[in-house]
Amino acid sequence: MIKHIEYPFTEEKIRGLRVGDKVSLSGRVCTGRDRLHHFLVKGGKCPVSLRDGAMYHCGPVVMREGDQWVVRAAGPTTSIREEPYMARLIETLGLRVIVGKGGMGEATRMACRDHGCVYLQAVGGAAALLASCIERVDGVHFLAEFGSTEAMWEFHLRDLVAVVTMDARGHSLHRTVERRTRKTLKDLLSE
Amino acid sequence: MKKAHWEKNLVELIRRTSTDLPADVEQAIRKGLRREKKGTNAHDFLSMMLENAAMARRDSVPLCQDTGTLTFRFTVPTGFDTNGLASITRNAVSKATRLGYLRQNTIDSVSGEPYVTNVAHAAPVMEFLQGARKTVDARLIMKGGGCENVGRQYSLPDVALGADRDLEGVRRCVLDAVWQAQGRGCSPGVIAVCIGGDRAKGYAYAKEQFLRKLGERSDVKVLARLEDRLMRDIRHMEIGPMGLGGKTTALAVKIGSLSRLPASFFVSVSYMCWAFRRRGVLLGPEGGVHRWLY
Numbered sequence: 001m002i003k004h005i006e007y008p009f010t011e012e013k014i015r016g017l018r019v020g021d022k023v024s025l026s027g028r029v030c031t032g033r034d035r036l037h038h039f040l041v042k043g044g045k046c047p048v049s050l051r052d053g054a055m056y057h058c059g060p061v062v063m064r065e066g067d068q069w070v071v072r073a074a075g076p077t078t079s080i081r082e083e084p085y086m087a088r089l090i091e092t093l094g095l096r097v098i099v100g101k102g103g104m105g106e107a108t109r110m111a112c113r114d115h116g117c118v119y120l121q122a123v124g125g126a127a128a129l130l131a132s133c134i135e136r137v138d139g140v141h142f143l144a145e146f147g148s149t150e151a152m153w154e155f156h157l158r159d160l161v162a163v164v165t166m167d168a169r170g171h172s173l174h175r176t177v178e179r180r181t182r183k184t185l186k187d188l189l190s191e
Numbered sequence: 192m193k194k195a196h197w198e199k200n201l202v203e204l205i206r207r208t209s210t211d212l213p214a215d216v217e218q219a220i221r222k223g224l225r226r227e228k229k230g231t232n233a234h235d236f237l238s239m240m241l242e243n244a245a246m247a248r249r250d251s252v253p254l255c256q257d258t259g260t261l262t263f264r265f266t267v268p269t270g271f272d273t274n275g276l277a278s279i280t281r282n283a284v285s286k287a288t289r290l291g292y293l294r295q296n297t298i299d300s301v302s303g304e305p306y307v308t309n310v311a312h313a314a315p316v317m318e319f320l321q322g323a324r325k326t327v328d329a330r331l332i333m334k335g336g337g338c339e340n341v342g343r344q345y346s347l348p349d350v351a352l353g354a355d356r357d358l359e360g361v362r363r364c365v366l367d368a369v370w371q372a373q374g375r376g377c378s379p380g381v382i383a384v385c386i387g388g389d390r391a392k393g394y395a396y397a398k399e400q401f402l403r404k405l406g407e408r409s410d411v412k413v414l415a416r417l418e419d420r421l422m423r424d425i426r427h428m429e430i431g432p433m434g435l436g437g438k439t440t441a442l443a444v445k446i447g448s449l450s451r452l453p454a455s456f457f458v459s460v461s462y463m464c465w466a467f468r469r470r471g472v473l474l475g476p477e478g479g480v481h482r483w484l485y
């Protein structure tokens with residue numbers, strides 16, 4: 001069964017999600033990659049409030065058509081690169097949802113548990129499909145400074161499907177799979 | 192050389208590569224889908240990958256927003272002007288970027304500044320070979336950073352893996368590489384391996400294996416057997432699509448080998464994500480299309 005969540009995300013709703021749950025996400029999300037995370041952690045001011053909001057690890061392909069932005073491709077990027085910054089940002093900005101791929105590390109797992117945040121794994125590489133869930137672009141920040149890929153895009157989503165892989169109870173599906181497969185690897189190597 | 196003609200067809204090669212998943216890859220994903228149970232994350236994610244492929248093809252938009260490193264491999268007739276072709280290829284890349292088939296995806300490593308046209312020194316990567324035919328054989332592979340980052344190179348013997356300088360040692364390296372990658376290379380992936388060579392050629396030759404169709408087994412018997420064995424082993428690992436568990440972790444394993452020095456024994460493993468972008472075309476002397484490949 002699919003669980004619908006919509007911005008602004010309440011702590012109660014987020015804490016009700018469990019690893020393995022399939023969710024469909026709607027409302028505002030902001031993209032952020034390496035430059036933005038680095039900037040925010042160094043004390044840069046966030047141009048939009050991310051309290052009870054969602055951060056999408058994504059560097060989209062966006063084209064200007066007339067006076068509109070058109071998103072052509074917007075799949076998730078590897079999240080682990082933001083591991084040095086994520087826990088701080090969850091705490092200081094009040095993030096409730098992170099969308100990305102590949103999962104994150106221990107500091108983020110703890111921050112999700114302590115502050116009520118979840119990590120969602122979207123389908124990596126499914127850029128066209130995920131772009132089709134973006135209803136409109138509400139704004140863009142740092143376009144000139146960071147370039148289009150690293151800029152902070154404000155997207156309004158409709159039903160982006162992803163799986164909870166780190167929940168607010170301290171569980172991580174990435175960790176579970178890694179541990180289980182390590183055992184199988186050991187077996188295969190002792191053949 | 193009719194520049195406009197060549198450029199147009201090279202832009203088309205880029206467009207197809209970026210937006211149109213090859214049939215052999217799509218089939219392999221379908222096969223994986225049939226193996227997974229309905230309602231599982233593995234089944235859902237594979238379905239979404241196929242849905243994405245259909246959508247990208249229909250709307251002519253990139254399969255993945257990371258349009259990757261572009262590696263062209265041209266096989267040209269004797270006496271062909273390769274410098275001319277290189278400059279037309281660079282123009283085609285910058286045009287394809289303007290048209291949105293490629294993301295602005297090239298960054299100066301020292302200053303951090305983007306190259307907005309995706310053209311820089313050694314970008315795109317181009318390789319020229321001389322062939323016997325009158326046509327130009329142009330092939331393109333686009334490989335994103337997520338899967339490139341999980342590639343690995345081993346120097347045997349490797350004590351921790353218990354890997355000696357033999358095929359069993361190679362098998363151990365590949366299994367380790369797949370395990371380390373988990374879902375981070377956007378599994379299910381295609382695993383290309385080179386046994387031997389130096390460090391540079393090892394990775395390069397591993398990547399050459401991506402030009403082989405997925406169903407094509409190695410024509411070296413022992414390597415073909417190792418490819419099959421590794422496919423079975425990897426299936427057991429159950430890393431699954433995007434690392435969330437499931438039976439579909441690899442779509443194919445491709446192994447090649449090069450000679451080596453007595454002192455070194457490298458095993459180079461390159462990982463290609465499911466969004467495996469590979470296309471090719473045969474172009475006539477005036478740049479007209481003879482035939483699309485793959």
Ligand code: SF4
Nearest residue numbers: 125255335337377464
């Ligand atoms: S690994 Fe492949 S599918 Fe995944 S984000 Fe990178 S290019 Fe896209």
